[in-house]
Amino acid sequence: NAGVTQTPKFRILKIGQSMTLQCAQDMNHNYMYWYRQDPGMGLKLIYYSVGAGITDKGEVPNGYNVSRSTTEDFPLRLELAAPSQTSVYFCASSSAGVGANVLTFGAGSRLTVL
Amino acid sequence: AQTVTQSQPEMSVQEAETVTLSCTYDTSESDYYLFWYKQPPSRQMILVIRQEAYKQQNATENRFSVNFQKAAKSFSLKISDSQLGDAAMYFCAYRSARGGSEKLVFGKGTKLTVNP
Numbered sequence A: 001n002a003g004v005t006q007t008p009k010f011r012i013l014k015i016g017q018s019m020t021l022q023c024a025q026d027m028n029h030n031y032m033y034w035y036r037q038d039p040g041m042g043l044k045l046i047y048y049s050v051g052a053g054i055t056d057k058g059e060v061p062n063g064y065n066v067s068r069s070t071t072e073d074f075p076l077r078l079e080l081a082a083p084s085q086t087s088v089y090f091c092a093s094s095s096a097g098v099g100a101n102v103l104t105f106g107a108g109s110r111l112t113v114l
Numbered sequence B: 001a002q003t004v005t006q007s008q009p010e011m012s013v014q015e016a017e018t019v020t021l022s023c024t025y026d027t028s029e030s031d032y033y034l035f036w037y038k039q040p041p042s043r044q045m046i047l048v049i050r051q052e053a054y055k056q057q058n059a060t061e062n063r064f065s066v067n068f069q070k071a072a073k074s075f076s077l078k079i080s081d082s083q084l085g086d087a088a089m090y091f092c093a094y095r096s097a098r099g100g101s102e103k104l105v106f107g108k109g110t111k112l113t114v115n116p
Helices: A097-101
Strands: A004-007 A010-013 A019-025 A031-037 A043-051 A054-057 A064-066 A076-078 A087-094 A109-113 B003-005 B010-014 B019-021 B024-026 B032-039 B046-052 B064-069 B074-079 B088-096 B104-106 B110-115
Touching (some): A019 A031, B003 B104, B010 B019, B024 B074, B032 B064, B046 B074, B074 B088
Parallel strands (some): A010 A109, B010 B110
Antiparallel strands (some): A019 A076, A031 A087, A043 A054, A064 A076, B032 B088, B088 B110
8 A cells, every 4th residue: 555645755936836735545544634844843733634525724724725525635735835834744644533543644745935 | 732742852872772762741631642653764754652541551562662651741662672773753742532633742852863
């Protein structure tokens, strides 16, 4: 199994540009998450989804949007990139119930906004 | 709000020795889950071990074990017989058991260096 696949792995954006970070999982997991990791810090939750068509804000949602049209995919959209969004972004997924305690992470996407 | 504190930004250990990474957390809840994740240079987050708060027995996974002290809100990770491949950032994380609380709260991490 591929697990959680994130694309792209690296991206440089100019201030004000927009982009979408893609995330796909092939484990039929209900829950999906987007985290960001700033240098020297732990991960902070941006958005999460408990199933197709359902999304909710996490700790740091400003400047981002998400959608969950299918179980497999959970793209993260940056509309007007700002230097404060320079970070490493991680997508993760987990099954429902007790399985929700075990997150499977993608390899991360490093985004730089100049 | 729950918080997770890792007071050791960096630790080092000799290969084959034992090292303990510290983690404390703050919560008013009685039922929750605690985790240690490993992040090697490849950046991918890998689950090392987890502990359910209602279980008194400390979790163990091969060379990795925890010392869970619920009253003290402490959750340390012990790595025995350290190997070069253990070098990584280690993150402690908390998750409420309350329904609708899907958020993992992470500490800032401890960078572990393993010296040959």
